[in-house]
Amino acid sequence: MPLTTDASRAPSTERAGAVPERTTPARRLSVFLNTHARARLALLLTVPLTWLVLVYVVALAALLVTALWTVDSFTGEITQTWTLDNIITVLTGALYQTVTVRTIAVAVLVTLIDIVVALPIAFFMAKVASPRLQRILVIAVLMPLWASYLVKAYAWRSVLSEGGVADWATGGNSPGFGLPATVLTLSYLWLPYVILPIYAGLERVPNSLLEASSDLGASTVTTLRLVVLPLLWPAIIAASIFSFCLSLGDYITVNIVGGANQLLGNLVYTNVGAANNLPLAAAIALVPIVIIFVYLGVVRRTGALENL
Amino acid sequence: MRLSRTTRVALGTVTVVILAVVYLPLGVVFVNSFSTSRNLAWPPPGFTLEWWGRAFRSQGALEALATSVQVALASTAIALVLGTLISLALQRHSFFGREAVSLLVILPIALPGIVTGIALNNAFRTILDVRLGIMTIIVAHATFCIVTVFNNVLARLRRTGTNLEDASADLGAGVWTTFRLVTFPQLRSALFAGGLLAFALSFDEIIVTTFTTGSGVTTLPIWILDNLFRPNQAPIVSVIAVVLVAISIVPIYIAQRIGGAEQIQK
Numbered sequence: 001m002p003l004t005t006d007a008s009r010a011p012s013t014e015r016a017g018a019v020p021e022r023t024t025p026a027r028r029l030s031v032f033l034n035t036h037a038r039a040r041l042a043l044l045l046t047v048p049l050t051w052l053v054l055v056y057v058v059a060l061a062a063l064l065v066t067a068l069w070t071v072d073s074f075t076g077e078i079t080q081t082w083t084l085d086n087i088i089t090v091l092t093g094a095l096y097q098t099v100t101v102r103t104i105a106v107a108v109l110v111t112l113i114d115i116v117v118a119l120p121i122a123f124f125m126a127k128v129a130s131p132r133l134q135r136i137l138v139i140a141v142l143m144p145l146w147a148s149y150l151v152k153a154y155a156w157r158s159v160l161s162e163g164g165v166a167d168w169a170t171g172g173n174s175p176g177f178g179l180p181a182t183v184l185t186l187s188y189l190w191l192p193y194v195i196l197p198i199y200a201g202l203e204r205v206p207n208s209l210l211e212a213s214s215d216l217g218a219s220t221v222t223t224l225r226l227v228v229l230p231l232l233w234p235a236i237i238a239a240s241i242f243s244f245c246l247s248l249g250d251y252i253t254v255n256i257v258g259g260a261n262q263l264l265g266n267l268v269y270t271n272v273g274a275a276n277n278l279p280l281a282a283a284i285a286l287v288p289i290v291i292i293f294v295y296l297g298v299v300r301r302t303g304a305l306e307n308l
Numbered sequence: 309m310r311l312s313r314t315t316r317v318a319l320g321t322v323t324v325v326i327l328a329v330v331y332l333p334l335g336v337v338f339v340n341s342f343s344t345s346r347n348l349a350w351p352p353p354g355f356t357l358e359w360w361g362r363a364f365r366s367q368g369a370l371e372a373l374a375t376s377v378q379v380a381l382a383s384t385a386i387a388l389v390l391g392t393l394i395s396l397a398l399q400r401h402s403f404f405g406r407e408a409v410s411l412l413v414i415l416p417i418a419l420p421g422i423v424t425g426i427a428l429n430n431a432f433r434t435i436l437d438v439r440l441g442i443m444t445i446i447v448a449h450a451t452f453c454i455v456t457v458f459n460n461v462l463a464r465l466r467r468t469g470t471n472l473e474d475a476s477a478d479l480g481a482g483v484w485t486t487f488r489l490v491t492f493p494q495l496r497s498a499l500f501a502g503g504l505l506a507f508a509l510s511f512d513e514i515i516v517t518t519f520t521t522g523s524g525v526t527t528l529p530i531w532i533l534d535n536l537f538r539p540n541q542a543p544i545v546s547v548i549a550v551v552l553v554a555i556s557i558v559p560i561y562i563a564q565r566i567g568g569a570e571q572i573q574k
Contacts, residue, residue, distance in 0.1 A: 026484060027482060029483075030482030030483040030484055030485075031482065033483045034477065034482065034483055037401065040401070040483070041397055041401045041403060044393045044394070044396050044397035044401075045393070045394070045397045045409070047389075047390065047393060048390040048391075048393045048394045048397075048454070049394075049409065049412075051390055051450075051451070052390075052412050052413070052416075052451070052454070053412075055428070055431075055447055055448075055451050056412070056415070056416055056424075056427075056451055057412070058431060058435070059427040059428050059430065059431035059435075060419075060423075060427045062427070062430060062431055062434075062435060063423070063426060063427040063430055063431075066430065117326055120319055120322045120323065120326075121322065121323045121326050121327075123319060124319040124320060124322070124323040125323070127311075128311065128316050128319055128320065135564050137323070137327075138564060139557070139560050139561065139564060140327055140330075141327075141330075142556075142560050143553055143556055143557065143560065144330055144331070144334060144553070145508055145512075145556075146508060146511075146512075146552050146553050146555075146556030146560075147334055147337070147549050147552060147553045148512055148528070148529060148532055148548075148549055148552065149512050149514065149529070150514060150529055150532045150533055150536060151337060151532065151545060151546070151548075151549035152333060152334070154536050154542075154545070155333035155334065155336050155337045156333055158336060158340065158350070159332070159333055159336055164350050165332075165336055165350045167350075168350050168351065188329075188330070188333070191330065220311065220312075220315065241418065245417075245418045245419070245420070248420055249419070249420015249421055249422055249423065249515075250420075251422060251515075252514065252515065252533075264420075265420060265422050268420075268422050268423070268426070269422060272426050272519075278426070278430065281426060282426070285420070285422070285423045285426065288419070288420050288423065289419060289423060292418055292419060292420075296411070296414070296418060
């Protein structure tokens with residue numbers, strides 16, 4: 001890092017010669033920081049790290065520890081006896097296995113649909129549209145993000161409901177509520193989050209490279225495959241993090257348009273609320289946590305996390 | 309790569325179709341806000357302005373809106389400070405555990421909202437023993453909003469490099485002066501974009517909010533969820549959604565203008 005070489009530089013006070021020096025505390029601290037990169041780093045990191053560790057890491061760790069406790073079936077209070085029962089239940093229970101597979105399938109499907117839909121529109125925005133049109137399109141993609149998530153899910157409910165737009169347009173053959181409706185609605189909700197990173201990634205692909213490729217005789221398809229795709233890959237992975245992670249934890253959309261189907265989020269929610277079994281809920285929550293850690297671990301190598 | 313006219317037209321058509329599908333449900337919401345039907349029947353049986361009038365007189369909705377704005381402003385402010393500090397640390401210094409810190413920033417948004425929600429709920433109630441209310445919502449929102457500021461500022465810092473800051477230091481400016489006169493102006497539009505996303509994220513958040521709010525504190529999404537399935541309230545919810553989308557043009561347009569102006573300057 002270039003700034004870490006500051007220590008070798010003459011402290012700024014020495015060159016102040018002609019100007020009368022005011023040694024306020026702020027000035028002295030500034031001189032100190034100028035020569036001590038580690039102190040500067042500590043000053044930058046202390047507050048945010050304290051916040052994240054105190055608020056988030058501690059809370060998450062406490063929740064995961066809870067997974068190893070049980071709930072007294074008479075009092076409903078959590079008893080702190082150590083047991084792996086909850087985790088074994090989640091790993092071996094048929095219900096949890098089915099719902100886990102279903103949730104992963106929904107998340108993967110939503111991610112694939114979003115990427116397939118986002119690629120052409122992002123490509124048009126970045127490489128075909130004029131700067132003016134480009135700006136309008138970015139606004140057009142961003143604007144739906146401000147319509148409430150709930151309202152959009154509900155809009156799909158009204159579109160897909162009996163006597164709704166889908167029924168009216170297809171003559172009574174609307175897909176209705178269920179998993180297809182859930183996949184459709186989730187894809188719709190996360191689409192802007194997928195378009196934007198891919199668009200930003202395409203913007204960074206220099207036009208000169210594309211021209212060079214075609215000058216050297218490559219067809220459009222070859223250029224896309226050998227030049228654009230490798231450069232765009234981290235952006236695509238970054239986009240997939242949004243749709244995949246957001247789908248994996250959702251329980252509200254599936255409540256609104258999913259009929260009786262449950263995803264992992266629903267099981268967690270039921271156990272926190274109605275069943276009042278926080279330890280079991282924590283054990284179920286471990287499933288998406290582990291999946292996301294594995295996913296982030298795999299995609300980290302592609303440099304996608306730098307492209308979020 | 310030179311795209312043929314056919315390819316350009318095809319791409320343009322696909323873009324138009326996708327945007328049409330994106331705006332179709334919003335259009336339905338817009339139409340429903342004027343419909344005489346209480347349960348959003350299609351096609352709408354008649355036209356009325358009743359819901360628009362009622363929405364602007366709905367005490368619950370207006371209070372929830374005010375709460376949401378307060379929460380979003382406060383958590384965006386915290387996220388701006390924390391996000392900028394972390395991105396400066398990560399981009400300008402190399403240190404042990406750097407990767408872990410960047411993962412730690414991403415986690416609150418990557419892990420499902422319900423996990424963050426019950427973890428914070430549990431921590432606030434059993435470990436810290438604080439009353440759930442607007443403060444706990446702000447703390448929770450700020451935590452997952454840091455990442456949007458972090459990403460924008462980090463990308464900007466990477467692009468601008470350190471030449472100007474080095475020059476400023478060589479010319480005798482102290483750490484504070486350099487930040488105020490050199491680093492901050494370079495970051496301004498990235499901060500605006502990151503702050504805007506943070507605001508939007510907080511404003512629309514429902515899951516974490518459900519678990520960190522106390523009795524009597526209602527944000528707009530919670531109010532919407534409470535009223536979505538009530539026949540007399542659903543059209544009012546539609547009105548609010550339409551108003552929000554319409555208002556959102558302003559900040560997005562400003563962000564675009566700032567971004568565009570900077571590109572022209574280069």
